[in-house]
Amino acid sequence: MKARSDFSLPVISIIVFGIIALLPCEVFSHCDTMDGPVVKDAHAALENGDVTPTLKWVKKDAEPEIQSAFQTALAERGKGHEAKDAADKKFFETLIRVHRAGEGAPFTGLKPAGSIEPVIAKADQALETESVDALTSEMSKHITQGVKKRFESAFEKRKHKEESIEAGREYVEAYVEYIHYVEGIHNAASGKGGHHHEASEATEHEDIES
Numbered sequence: 001m002k003a004r005s006d007f008s009l010p011v012i013s014i015i016v017f018g019i020i021a022l023l024p025c026e027v028f029s030h031c032d033t034m035d036g037p038v039v040k041d042a043h044a045a046l047e048n049g050d051v052t053p054t055l056k057w058v059k060k061d062a063e064p065e066i067q068s069a070f071q072t073a074l075a076e077r078g079k080g081h082e083a084k085d086a087a088d089k090k091f092f093e094t095l096i097r098v099h100r101a102g103e104g105a106p107f108t109g110l111k112p113a114g115s116i117e118p119v120i121a122k123a124d125q126a127l128e129t130e131s132v133d134a135l136t137s138e139m140s141k142h143i144t145q146g147v148k149k150r151f152e153s154a155f156e157k158r159k160h161k162e163e164s165i166e167a168g169r170e171y172v173e174a175y176v177e178y179i180h181y182v183e184g185i186h187n188a189a190s191g192k193g194g195h196h197h198e199a200s201e202a203t204e205h206e207d208i209e210s
Helices: 009-022 035-050 061-075 081-102 120-130 141-158 165-190 197-209
Strands: none
Touching: 035 081, 061 081, 061 165, 061 197, 120 141, 120 165, 141 165
């Protein structure tokens, strides 16, 4: 990835950490995709007939709504292939809506698979492969330290996320912080929301994919 000529490392760092401090929940949107982690857990729960894996994605006071929606989905799934698909989609939408409401973010609809930005996919991949190196190799050492701190917290909690609902929620909290941090850095490095990003955004996006 080529170094930006219009920003020095200190300036980038200030922008990055300023954005992260003010980062709204709305930017954390990949949980509403068909190949996102919420839908993956929801699909597994429906197939296994056990709602438990989905409950870590919602606050405790929202459990009854999810449990009720889950039982409705299970009942509808037995009415044929089309009914099964419709029931699954409705449950996915309910779970994501409630999850995002718990994060203070709106639900704007279920997004198709492949909607996740490459940098966020790499953040998820880091947890799967047990290595954050591919994600952080394009970042400065100062930013890398911040990413690694959040990655290690999420990765450690991920080991225990299925042991109890509370452990799952601890993982989700660490996971959300980790993803927010990574996305904030990506947006700042891409110049999104700044005065200079239009001409360079496509190049920067290609660099992060390579």
